[in-house]
Amino acid sequence: MTDTVKINRGLKGIHFERCGVSDIDGARGELSYRGYSIHDLATQSTFEEVAYLLIFGELPTAAQLADFDARLRAARVLPQPIYDIIAACKDGHPMDVLRTAVSALAALEPQAQQTGEEAFIENGIRLTAQVPMIVAAHDNIRNDRAPVAPDPDLSHAANWLWMLKGEKPDAETARLADVDFILHAEHGSNASSFAARVTISTETNLHGGIVTAISTLAGPAHGGAAEDVMKMVHEIGKPENAAAYVKAKRANREAVMGFGHRVYRKEDPRARHLREGVRRLGEKMGAPEWYEILQAVVEAMKPYSRHGLNVNVDFYSGVIYQLHGIPMDLYVPIFAIGRMPGWVIQCIEQQRSNILIRPLTLYDGPEPRAYVPIGDR
Ligand SMILES: CC(=O)SCCNC(=O)CCNC(=O)[C@H](O)C(C)(C)COP(=O)(O)OP(=O)(O)OC[C@H]1O[C@@H](n2cnc3c(N)ncnc32)[C@H](O)[C@@H]1OP(=O)(O)O
Ligand SMILES: O=C([O-])CC(=O)C(=O)O
Numbered sequence: 001m002t003d004t005v006k007i008n009r010g011l012k013g014i015h016f017e018r019c020g021v022s023d024i025d026g027a028r029g030e031l032s033y034r035g036y037s038i039h040d041l042a043t044q045s046t047f048e049e050v051a052y053l054l055i056f057g058e059l060p061t062a063a064q065l066a067d068f069d070a071r072l073r074a075a076r077v078l079p080q081p082i083y084d085i086i087a088a089c090k091d092g093h094p095m096d097v098l099r100t101a102v103s104a105l106a107a108l109e110p111q112a113q114q115t116g117e118e119a120f121i122e123n124g125i126r127l128t129a130q131v132p133m134i135v136a137a138h139d140n141i142r143n144d145r146a147p148v149a150p151d152p153d154l155s156h157a158a159n160w161l162w163m164l165k166g167e168k169p170d171a172e173t174a175r176l177a178d179v180d181f182i183l184h185a186e187h188g189s190n191a192s193s194f195a196a197r198v199t200i201s202t203e204t205n206l207h208g209g210i211v212t213a214i215s216t217l218a219g220p221a222h223g224g225a226a227e228d229v230m231k232m233v234h235e236i237g238k239p240e241n242a243a244a245y246v247k248a249k250r251a252n253r254e255a256v257m258g259f260g261h262r263v264y265r266k267e268d269p270r271a272r273h274l275r276e277g278v279r280r281l282g283e284k285m286g287a288p289e290w291y292e293i294l295q296a297v298v299e300a301m302k303p304y305s306r307h308g309l310n311v312n313v314d315f316y317s318g319v320i321y322q323l324h325g326i327p328m329d330l331y332v333p334i335f336a337i338g339r340m341p342g343w344v345i346q347c348i349e350q351q352r353s354n355i356l357i358r359p360l361t362l363y364d365g366p367e368p369r370a371y372v373p374i375g376d377r
Contacts (some may be wrong), residue, residue: 005362007362010262011359012262016189016194016357017189017197017349017350019188019189019346019349020034020057020349021033021034021054021186021188021342021345021346021349022034022054022186022187022188022342023035023188024187024188024263024264026261026263026264026265026266027265027266028266029264029265029266029267029268029269029310030269031187031269031270033050033053033054033185033186034053034054034057034058036053036059038182038183038269038270039269039272039273041053041182042179042182042183042270042273043273045059045182046155046178046182047155047156047157047178047181047182047185047338048065048068048069048072048155048156049065050181050182050185050341051068051072051128051156051185051340051341052064052065052068054185054186054341054342054344054345055121055124055125055341055344055345055348068125069155071125072125072128072129072156073129073150073152073159075125075126075128075129075130076129076130076133076150076152076159077129077130078105078130078133078134078137079105079108079109081104081108082101082104082105082108082134082137083137083141083147085100085101085104086101086134086137086138086141087141090138090141090142091142093218093329094135094138094139094329094330094332094333095214095217095218095224095329095332095333095336096218097134097138098131098134098135098138098214098333098336099211099214099215099218101134101138102127102130102131102134102207102210102211102214103207103211105127105130105207106205106207106208106211109126111123112205112206112207113205114205115203115204115205115206115351116351117348117351117352119205119206120206120344120347120348120351121344121348123205123206123207124206124340124341124344124345124347124348127206127207127210127340127344128156128340128341128344129156131336131337131340132156132159132160132163132337133147133150133163135160135164135330135333135334135336135337136148136160136163136164137163139164139327139330140163140164140166145166147163148162148163148164148166149163150162150163151168154168154174155174155178156178156181157174157175157177157178157180157181158174158177158178160177160337161173161174161177161324164326164330165325173324176277176281176320176324179273179277180274180277180317180320180334180338181337181338182338183270183273183274183313183338184270184313184317184334184335184338184339184342185338185339185340185341185342186339186341186342186345186346187339187342188263189346190222191216191217191219191221191222192212192213192214192216192217192222192223192339192343193213193339193342193343193346195212195213195215195216196209196210196212196213196216196343196346196347196350197209197346197347197349197350197357198212198357199211199212200347200350200351200354201350201354201355201356201357201358202356203351203354206344206347209343209347209350210340210343210344210347213336213339213343214336217332217335217336217339218332220257223314223332223335223336223339224332225257225258225312225314226258226314226317226318226321226331226332226335227318227328227329227331227332228257228258229257229258229314229315229318230318230319230321230322230328230331231257231328232245232256232257232258232297233290233293233294233297233318233319236293236296236297237293238289238293239289239292239293239295239296240296242293242296242297242299242300243296243299243300245297245300246297246300246301246304247300250304256297256301257314257315258311258312258314258315258316259301259309259310259311259312259315260309260310260312261310261312264308264310264312265307265308266308266310267310267311268310268311268312268313270313271310271311271312271313271315271316274313274315274316274317274320275291275294275311275316277316277320278290278291278294278316278319278320278323279291281320281323281324282319282323285323287323290319290322290323291319294315294316294319298311314335317331317334317335318331321334
């Protein structure tokens with residue numbers, strides 16, 4: 001038996017379900033949400049429209065978008081105990097604080113216990129509005145500032161920057177954040193969405209799935225990579241050091257952060273928009289060196305890229321955040337803010353045609369043996 005069972009470590013290349021939300025063509029380096037190219041969405045759509053598209057399956061009409069947007073804006077409310085919980089763990093990593101706060105919301109808001117499609121949509125919209133509030137409130141509280149009240153006149157992205165910094169962003173800055181959220185909104189059966197589906201498959205509530213997803217996104221092999229890319233860029237310091245840095249990493253068989261992907265064998269299509277964002281923003285702010293360091297790393301990685309090792313979505317995003325003065329440990333929470341609609345729809349899809357997700361591990365431990373009482377060991 002042991003010899004004949006095929007083990008798929010990491011479930012590489014395994015389709016565990018059908019899903020009509022996003023399509024990733026790893027060989028071609030293409031991504032679409034509900035049939036719409038990520039390039040069209042990133043250049044023409046807004047986060048609110050994309051969130052609607054992901055959750056309801058179609059691009060909204062103007063009236064549907066206005067209604068959805070109003071629901072999102074009305075949901076910008078956190079119960080007071082959440083601020084107390086954030087204050088109590090303010091010195092923790094923002095992902096730990098976010099996870100704890102979302103978990104607390106499940107206990108504080110009675111409607112969070114409801115399951116079923118309507119409840120998941122309602123709770124998903126509320127959480128999508130609350131997650132940026134939690135991240136911004138934490139950053140304010142840990143810096144001895146009062147949380148900034150949401151502004152009902154601002155879009156999701158602009159309101160996030162307003163709550164974080166206490167200043168209204170200009171249109172270009174708000175649009176860059178909007179595009180960043182669109183690019184991060186959904187990505188099929190990535191580790192955090194898969195983990196959320198496993199949780200939902202036990203018939204629990206949406207908040208449980210989102211808590212799982214936040215935990216899973218945090219690691220450096222997934223969303224945590226953006227923070228590590230920025231640490232790498234600081235360590236490299238100037239473009240001429242990039243080749244030696246990459247050589248040393250490869251000699252030690254260590255990963256260069258922001259490179260590699262389980263599915264893409266060509267460049268991650270999302271990276272194009274973020275690269276352009278870094279280049280433009282660097283020029284505008286008189287700090288072109290960050291873009292130059294990143295491009296020097298890309299150049300240095302070329303000899304290793306022949307098996308499809310290319311930049312992923314996490315490679316360029318950190319520098320954009322840094323140029324906006326956002327602390328490094330907020331990079332993963334920003335990913336989580338963008339990913340909310342993707343997590344919500346993955347949980348809805350799992351619930352819609354549920355089956356308990358419970359794969360097997362092949363036992364390769366000791367043969368059956370006699371129990372030895374503790375006094376005789
Ligand atoms: C939003 C996201 O989650 S995107 C991913 C973000 N994560 C990162 O950027 C962290 C760095 N990258 C990685 O650790 C990996 O590429 C992962 C975890 C993303 C994907 O891992 P896997 O699909 O398991 O690929 P695997 O690790 O088997 O890599 C295949 C080959 O590419 C190499 N490789 C993969 N990623 C990298 C990297 N970042 N730097 C250098 N080499 C790499 C591996 O060493 C391996 O080479 P080998 O066949 O000679 O042993
Ligand atoms: O799909 C993956 O494995 C990781 C990823 O790029 C994402 O979640 O955006």
